[in-house]
Amino acid sequence: MRGDAEQHPINDNELVILSQHVLDSLQLNLQDVLKVVQSAFTGLRQGSDNPQKTIVQPPEQQSISYSMVGRDSISQTVGFKVVYEFDPYRKFNNYNFLSFIFLCDDQTGRPIALMDVVKLGPLRTAASSALFARAACPEAKRALVVGTGAQGQMALPLLVAAMPQLQTLQIYGHYEAGIQAAQHNLKQYFPDRNIEVVQSLEQAAGQADIIIGVAGASAREQVRHQWMKPGSVAILVGYGIDADVFQQADCLITTDIEQMKVTCHDLLAADGVMPPVHAELPDILTGQKQARNHEQDIVFAYNSGMVVTDIALGRYLADQAVLQSDLGQRVQLW
Numbered sequence: 208m209r210g211d212a213e214q215h216p217i218n219d220n221e222l223v224i225l226s227q228h229v230l231d232s233l234q235l236n237l238q239d240v241l242k243v244v245q246s247a248f249t250g251l252r253q254g255s256d257n258p259q260k261t262i263v264q265p266p267e268q269q270s271i272s273y274s275m276v277g278r279d280s281i282s283q284t285v286g287f288k289v290v291y292e293f294d295p296y297r298k299f300n301n302y303n304f305l306s307f308i309f310l311c312d313d314q315t316g317r318p319i320a321l322m323d324v325v326k327l328g329p330l331r332t333a334a335s336s337a338l339f340a341r342a343a344c345p346e347a348k349r350a351l352v353v354g355t356g357a358q359g360q361m362a363l364p365l366l367v368a369a370m371p372q373l374q375t376l377q378i379y380g381h382y383e384a385g386i387q388a389a390q391h392n393l394k395q396y397f398p399d400r401n402i403e404v405v406q407s408l409e410q411a412a413g414q415a416d417i418i419i420g421v422a423g424a425s426a427r428e429q430v431r432h433q434w435m436k437p438g439s440v441a442i443l444v445g446y447g448i449d450a451d452v453f454q455q456a457d458c459l460i461t462t463d464i465e466q467m468k469v470t471c472h473d474l475l476a477a478d479g480v481m482p483p484v485h486a487e488l489p490d491i492l493t494g495q496k497q498a499r500n501h502e503q504d505i506v507f508a509y510n511s512g513m514v515v516t517d518i519a520l521g522r523y524l525a526d527q528a529v530l531q532s533d534l535g536q537r538v539q540l541w
Contacts, residue, residue, distance in 0.1 A: 247519035286518035347416035353447030354422030355385030420447030
């Protein structure tokens with residue numbers, strides 16, 4: 208561990224196990240989360256490594272599995288992430304999601320932690336969306352989240368942390384418990400802010416400066432390009448934004464071009480040709496490129512998960528777990 212975490216030294220043959228319950232109990236500063244994720248992206252231009260993921264999916268599509276390895280040069284941390292998702296398209300009414308990440312300190316060679324990613328994933332994804340939004344639409348006043356699952360429940364707190372000038376926060380979805388969780392999460396960090404639940408997706412999308420699509424594969428309705436106003440940005444994480452926005456946007460930006468090529472096939476037009484990419488997020492954050500060409504451009508941002516952000520944020524969470532009452536279970540695995 209780094210810094211003050213050394214007050215709870217970990218032996219060479221010990222591994223800290225951080226469960227979902229432990230991670231949920233952490234007191235986090237969202238500004239720190241944003242800084243850690245931003246540093247992970249800029250680190251991709253400073254020696255970090257983020258190879259493409261390895262994906263396995265049977266023809267029947269009853270599951271999807273993938274693994275990723277990467278290295279964050281800023282925190283000197285190596286990570287191995289594994290994901291198994293059963294019934295991803297909700298065909299069998301038996302959905303299950305299992306995942307973990309294993310972190311090692313690349314300065315000392317010691318293991319850091321093995322942790323659940325149920326909290327980690329939505330945090331780093333929401334932070335990435337917030338960085339996209341702030342870069343593409345810095346003067347935004349209205350934000351709309353499409354989807355009320357785990358990603359939708361954390362999208363607005365990180366967005367407000369990055370863009371406190373936002374005045375109207377809206378959410379569209381049909382999962383009542385998810386809507387309540389989104390309200391709770393926002394209140395936890397911003398007690399004076401409220402989320403408006405919208406009934407007309409078309410009307411809300413037509414007024415929004417920022418639209419974040421985080422719905423699941425079974426999304427009933429999606430934002431269309433013709434609904435969006437000039438100067439707005441649509442950020443796609445899962446579903447909830449139609450492929451015609453990807454195809455017709457004035458500017459297409461992404462976290463990583465090569466990774467997008469692997470995962471964006473459902474967004475391509477009939478000819479299979481991918482629109483030209485204007486910029487990648489690391490170059491936008493380092494000031495090498497702009498998020499848009501013109502003020503009135505409609506921007507589509509493709510937010511694909513980058514394991515280097517999981518690693519950097521996982522390192523931060525692991526450090527916080529040790530600092531906050533030395534949480535986690537230590538096991539002698541080797």
